[in-house]
Amino acid sequence: MCYLHLSQLFSTCVAFSLVANMGIWRGAIGNWSMSFWCVCFVVTLIISIVNLCKPWKHSPFFWCNFSVTYTCYASLICLSASIIYSITFVQFLPYGPYRDRAIAATAFSCIATVFYALEAVFLKTWYDLDDVTCYVHTFPGLLKVMETFVAGVIFAFLSNTSLYLHQPALEWCVAVYSICFIPAALAILLNLGKWQLRLPGPFPLFQLVLSLLSVVLYVSALTLWSLYHFNEEFGGHPQRSSDIGCINALTYDMCFWDLRLTVAILTAINLLIYVADMAYWARQVSVGTGGQSSAPDPLHSQAVSLQSSVSP
Template sequence: MSTWSISPSRDAVFSVCVFVRLPQLFSTCVAFSLVADMGFQRGAIGNWSMSFWSICFTITLIISIVELCRLGSEFPFFWYNISITYACYAALLCLSASIIYSITYIQLVPYGPYRDRAIAATAFSCIASVQYVTEVARMRVWYKLKEIFFYVHTTRALLKVLETFVAGLIFAFLSSTSLYLHQLALEWCVAVYSICFILAAVVFLLDLAEWEYRLLVPFPIFHLVLSLLSVLLYVSALVLWPLYQFSEELGRQPQRPSNGDFGDKLTHDMCAWDQCLAVAVLTAINLLVYVADLGYWARKISVGTEDQPGDS
């Protein structure tokens, strides 16, 4: 079945672009502009949030142009899977930016124009995340009415979205190499995050491209082995990262310092201790996701079933 034959009509595409994509573009652009206008006062957290909003704005604009020009059939994967999978990630990106920016920046800024801009940017970021969720829900209903199997609505796809997204957040908090280059065990943890992210991304792309059954081994077994490997790797990271970051016996600080390394209050950067804690929490969260993924595939193999259209 070709992508062209299952694509919405031109009127439907125009309606989605006007009533869904245009508000998304407006919200992410406003959030980006408000923080960009703060200059050096926005700090590293502001730059980090701006990168999220700019990515969402740019890709949403590209998707809108592709759909308006009816170029979806030129892509190697089914276009509807690509666009809605992106919407899932965009919703998570905007939501994460809203939460992290608000708790690490707004509460430290005194009342005034900078605080007002930060609050407004957070509000528009929240609006954007709601709009992306709305897009996913609308398209889900549309494809269900057309009786089209929608990969990203399956449990296995949602788990892969969460695995890769949480790993991306971990990499964002690891932007400072000083957090881990001083210790071999911590470098191993970073290697674990990288290896598991690459494995999850490869499996995700195989599914999107519908190439999973071209493998030499059954795909459920292949997925089960990778999930088990990822769980074991993440267990090692969950043990080693807190141990070498917060253990007093190893010369680290188990509690947040009362003074000192809080980051520059003028630019509102996160302190190193907070970044290490965020990585530890995200490691535990992603381990739970991988365990759920492992359990999902173990159950699929035990009962001998695969995802069916409508499996969610």
């Protein structure tokens, strides 16, 4: 774990430093990628310090879930930064030292992705040997991680408010992303602290209702976003060449049409994830797990056993 954390810190720090040293050639995508690498570096450093001090012995179950959850997020963050930075920025840079630095930063971002993925696999193997099941190692937990992560990437592309402020329908799409993100993040927090057992009703039924609502909202968002951005009858541009901004834009930055298309694709991806989430919880409720909220929970039993094992 120590070697993995040192490798992660080194890779993210080098990627961040290389892009930060590019000055005005960073571009908006460069600043966005830098923020991701910086967050990964800071959080990994904090986790490393906490692991050395070992205050988590008082709540090992929570720390187990938190560590694995962060590792999954960090691997997805570095992977997305590597792909987006290389596709939308690096390939358009002119040959020279700045392009070489951008390529090197992408390479170190890919290396960081590998190290974070290795840690996730290592933690899963370690906890499986101890008969401990972390939430993000389950199918619904992985879906929640994907839902919140894709929504976070959408928010990053929506940082340019010109994409939606001129139309109430597009503002509704942004509201949908926010409305659906909050329950998904709340579900992760509830499972990290085992607080879902305190809900007044069955947790599977609660998840099913939220997933169904999210699917309906995302269908409306995908429909409105596509109509108002790619349909000529609603003032959209069906082709990239019809968007004047893409013709006159700088070659090392994304134009509005590219941003609109990216948000539409991410919306469709998240809709599919929510559909899979809804199907999973519908099956759980249909087979009768919705009424088992008062039954002993294996994850809760693991938490109790972990607590007793570390208590003096």
